[in-house]
Amino acid sequence: MNDQLRRTAAPNALPATSGAEPSARPELAELARALQALGHPARLRILEELAGRGSCVCGEIVRVMPLAQATVSQHLKVLKEAGLIRGTIDGRRSCYCIDREGLARLRRRLDALLGTWAGPEGEGDE
Numbered sequence: 001m002n003d004q005l006r007r008t009a010a011p012n013a014l015p016a017t018s019g020a021e022p023s024a025r026p027e028l029a030e031l032a033r034a035l036q037a038l039g040h041p042a043r044l045r046i047l048e049e050l051a052g053r054g055s056c057v058c059g060e061i062v063r064v065m066p067l068a069q070a071t072v073s074q075h076l077k078v079l080k081e082a083g084l085i086r087g088t089i090d091g092r093r094s095c096y097c098i099d100r101e102g103l104a105r106l107r108r109r110l111d112a113l114l115g116t117w118a119g120p121e122g123e124g125d126e
Helices: 003-009 026-037 041-053 060-064 069-081 100-118
Strands: 085-090 093-098
Touching: 026 069, 026 100, 041 060, 041 069, 041 085, 041 093, 060 069, 069 085, 069 093
Parallel strands: none
Antiparallel strands: 085 093
16 A cells, blocks of 8 residues: 555554554553543542542542442543552452552653654744
8 A cells, every 4th residue: 555545544543653553562552541541531530539638548439429339430440450540459348549650650651752742842832
């Protein structure tokens, strides 16, 4: 398939960096998963609540969210799978807290990616 046809077939597709397919770049998949997890207001609110408590929260998240318990549980699962929170389940008791290492990793990867797109700080600023 030539370049013109490729651009026409997928006008919104992002080109792969250095010829590598996205599947060959697991750090991009991990970053995308974390950003997708941050893309829902309820999950942002859960992160705010956990960060504001400064310690692990056991069961109280459901009480502060205007959502059904099953919905909150699903949001917690997405955040945990994205590496943004840690959680343990002991019988009927679930405890969750911010995964500070996961958030720091997300920050580093996002800073690096945005840095490659934006160039050196101040360049192109008006």
